Amino acid sequence: MKRRELLRAGVFAGAAAATLRPSVAAAQNAGPAKSELTPAGMGVDASQDLAAPGWRPLFLDEHQNETLIVLSDLMIPATETLGAKAALANRYIDLVLAAEKPDVQAAFLNSLGYLDGESMRRYKAAFRYLPREQQDDLLQSMAYPREGSGWTGEAATADPGHTHFEYLKQRIAGAYYSSEIGQRELGWDGAFAHGPYKGCEHSQGAEGDHK
């Protein structure tokens, strides 16, 4: 994800309109109908929608939603900063999935189902009910790609566990780092601009931050 997609807040949009001559400003502000503006163009702030009291999932069932909450808390836990659970990553993922095409919806449920399937196979219980230690064991076994053996010459084989793990992780990471909590975790100070761009500020070979 590019940093320009991890975006900046704004306060002075519109201030520059005053620099236009009145006749031009009048022509340009004659104004579109509201229906011709995006919600963002109208200044709608939807950042608190997911925290609304009485929230219910649109797409996931209760078990899937609870599983996703548990998984997101393990994937990106609270440390010295808040984690994916506090960022309501599950709610954002549910919102987007509800509007997705059936194949994308199915892919997500398939990966979540794989996690539960492996959990049932190994521990005879669904993932969300496992003790923390077993949840970690299961995720550890899926977190890194299976490699071939140098001793036996065995080639690396397809590793569906790792594929499902990465898919779920990227969904959760995308939801987390695009939230305000996630932006703050990256160190964002809340300003929308930090110019001018200074470029490389050291000579070649020198120690220091090679921006």
Next chain:
Amino acid sequence: MPQDPLQQTYDAVVVGSGATGGWAAKQLAEAGLKVALLEAGRAVSPKEFTEHMPAYKLKYRDHSPEIARTRPVQKQCYACMEYNYEWFVNDLENPYSTPAGKPFTWQRLRILGGRSLVWGRQSYRLSDNDFKAASRDGYGDDWPISYADLAPYYDIVEKYVGITGAAEGNEMLPDGQFLPPMKMSCGEILMRERVKAKFGHTVTIGRAAVLTQNHNGRLGCHYCGPCERGCSTFSYFSSPFTTVKDAVASGNCTLITNAVVSHVNMDNSTNKANGVTYVDRLTRQVKEVRGKSVILCAQAMESTRILLNSSTREYPNGLANSSGALGHYLMDHVVGGGASGRLPELKATPDANEPQRPNGIYVPRFRNTPSSKKAPGFIRGYGFQGGADIDFNLRSEGYGASYKRAVKEGVYGISLGAFGESLARWDNYVEIDSSLKDAWGIPALRIVMTHGDNEAALMQDASATAAEMLEASGAKDIRVQANVEMPGMAIHELGTARMGTDAKKSVLNPFNQTHDVKNVFVMDGASFVSSACQNPTLTMMAITVRACSNLIERFRKSEV
């Protein structure tokens, strides 16, 4: 009491308010001509700019299903976002057709300023290696103008617009009137030095229509990043707040928005146009604007569509189409070749509060140049755009607290992507689809275009040279791409009303006047004879200013 704008006869009716239409309106109105400037879309206000709104304030954080529903074509454009998708045409109202197996993505805006609101702002001059390419390699036709003809107009445009860039003295990329260049990152400086040492190729900072200092009453860039969502300080060039503003301020330009032009009106007794007919976008009423001249700046294919829809008994195959060339020689730069990797030797950590530079680096064409050997397997060439920068690494391994830390350790990425010349071919063309109309009842286009073997060979070569340059720069984990993206993806549509000196083979004369109808002009990318490989908007604007200078002279001599 103000006069009814439709009861007047204007000296010029300009269709389209984007990069070229804005210039035409400004030049003509400031010269004292009475101008009507018609825009198919609505007016735009800085109040709707969203460049400072963080993604978390969007309901879907840029994954709105409304975009997929109403703009399945437009969403293929990187700049069509949950922030601004209403600027782009609604695909349900603006259809076009393509033959089976020949997809074309047509990404366009209908709003005051058109695509100048969201363009990539990269601004490069063409050279005689482009204008006279046919004489050098035998393919196609030379332009009827040379670099010397256009250079003074490049100067005018650059001085007004404000182009940041660095002079390099490169034979393929003439220098211009530059504002101070933006700075390079450490990785880019490393690439510039090592690529020059190993291959002799130039890696320069991008030349962009973004102000690096206050200029012509506009503020210098504050480096917030996403220009395509509007710019509250007007630091990047877009026509509503520059050329169109000047035109209206002159007192000689009447701006008419929501005017969807269907065709040019002809007086067959004099073989001259006397205005245009448009459909009011909101009321669907049909209206006419009268003018002594008609100047089409509606975007290459839209201008040609208007001419094709203006058939008369004398011009049964489209107005000003006695040559039969109208609609043909459609071009769009080929993209899809390049490479990316990471630069492990550079130690840096990403910073969420880093200024965002709205620009990258550029590698001018180095294949088939006067000083290089003939490249095997293809003619013409490509330029690279790219960059190198530290970024957060959401692709880090593992999970949990260690993953959170790894994301912030970042990865120093480096990449190059090619823009290749699209050869002008007769069999790439647009025509009217007699079975398809837009929401205003105007016959729509059928677009027939494929990239050919030369374009595929360019992308193949570009993938190899990009990988070599990245490797020479010290990059690891290099990934190569040698795709040929579908036509339209470069959003550099050109041709379909080419200029030339032979009225039997071209639509326009060297001053963008149609050979057939002396008071009808096409002053946008439709006039290009070849595509070169440089981003074309700067050249389009220079051509417009040159054509307008000629037209103003002819008005002074009462020749119009």
